[in-house]
Amino acid sequence: MKYSQKRVARLFDECVTGKSVLITNKITTLVKQTAFDSLRLKPNDTLLDVGTGTGKWAIQAAKICQNVIGIDISRKSLERAAQNARKEKVNNIIFSFGSFEEPCKILDLHLYPINKILVLYSFHHLPDELKKEAIVTISKFLHRPGRIVIGDMMFFDNPKKYQDRFKEVNYDGGETDFPAYTEFLIKCFRRLLVKIKVRQIHPLAGVITADFI
Numbered sequence: 380m381k382y383s384q385k386r387v388a389r390l391f392d393e394c395v396t397g398k399s400v401l402i403t404n405k406i407t408t409l410v411k412q413t414a415f416d417s418l419r420l421k422p423n424d425t426l427l428d429v430g431t432g433t434g435k436w437a438i439q440a441a442k443i444c445q446n447v448i449g450i451d452i453s454r455k456s457l458e459r460a461a462q463n464a465r466k467e468k469v470n471n472i473i474f475s476f477g478s479f480e481e482p483c484k485i486l487d488l489h490l491y492p493i494n495k496i497l498v499l500y501s502f503h504h505l506p507d508e509l510k511k512e513a514i515v516t517i518s519k520f521l522h523r524p525g526r527i528v529i530g531d532m533m534f535f536d537n538p539k540k541y542q543d544r545f546k547e548v549n550y551d552g553g554e555t556d557f558p559a560y561t562e563f564l565i566k567c568f569r570r571l572l573v574k575i576k577v578r579q580i581h582p583l584a585g586v587i588t589a590d591f592i
């Protein structure tokens with residue numbers, strides 16, 4: 380199906396209201412934890428979490444670093460994220476509406492000394508051309524030295540060979556999920572002359588770490 384930001388936002392709103400269910404499993408958790416660890420967060424860091432969802436990882440990050448900004452297109456997820464942060468008594472965190480396409484829709488991200496960016500299981504919703512643009516867009520907020528980490532579905536091999544394993548990474552086969560080939564993502568980063576590291580966790584999922592010096 381064709382990409383529609385509104386449709387994706389509705390889907391994740393529905394996960395919060397209980398109309399849809401967001402499944403987590405061993406592989407997705409491993410991908411997210413590996414990506415989070417790859418950030419190597421430090422007390423002085425300011426993190427931008429793009430596609431923060433209900434804020435689980437952003438809140439975890441806020442307990443380690445100076446400030447965290449989480450943006451998302453699902454307003455219900457953002458409301459839940461703010462509630463979760465209050466419950467955990469975390470107050471160095473801002474949740475705001477914003478997308479890969481228009482990150483500064485509400486909040487001017489240029490005002491923050493962002494030096495780490497996390498993209499966890501949100502990138503695969505974009506078609507490849509938008510992913511290419513998004514990498515350039517988000518890298519412009521990154522103060523140097525800085526790091527972008529993407530942990531998501533990505534194809535290390537022909538996905539047709541792994542149809543019986545789609546569930547392991549939560550791939551819906553192309554309904555709202557458009558994972559890229561890893562090589563494509565690597566090329567997008569190489570254009571920006573950054574140092575990258577790729578870690579395969581599954582034939583259809585992994586982590587990319589890009590260092591901007």
Ligand SMILES: C[S@@+](CC[C@H](N)C(=O)[O-])C[C@H]1O[C@@H](n2cnc3c(N)ncnc32)[C@H](O)[C@@H]1O
Nearest residue numbers: 391430431432451452453478479499500501504
């Ligand atoms: C599978 S959830 C992951 C949430 C969170 N990162 C986590 O790992 O727990 C994907 C999130 O990406 C968000 N998302 C999808 N497309 C987006 C876009 N174009 N811009 C910003 N966020 C987006 C969705 O609204 C959803 O909250």
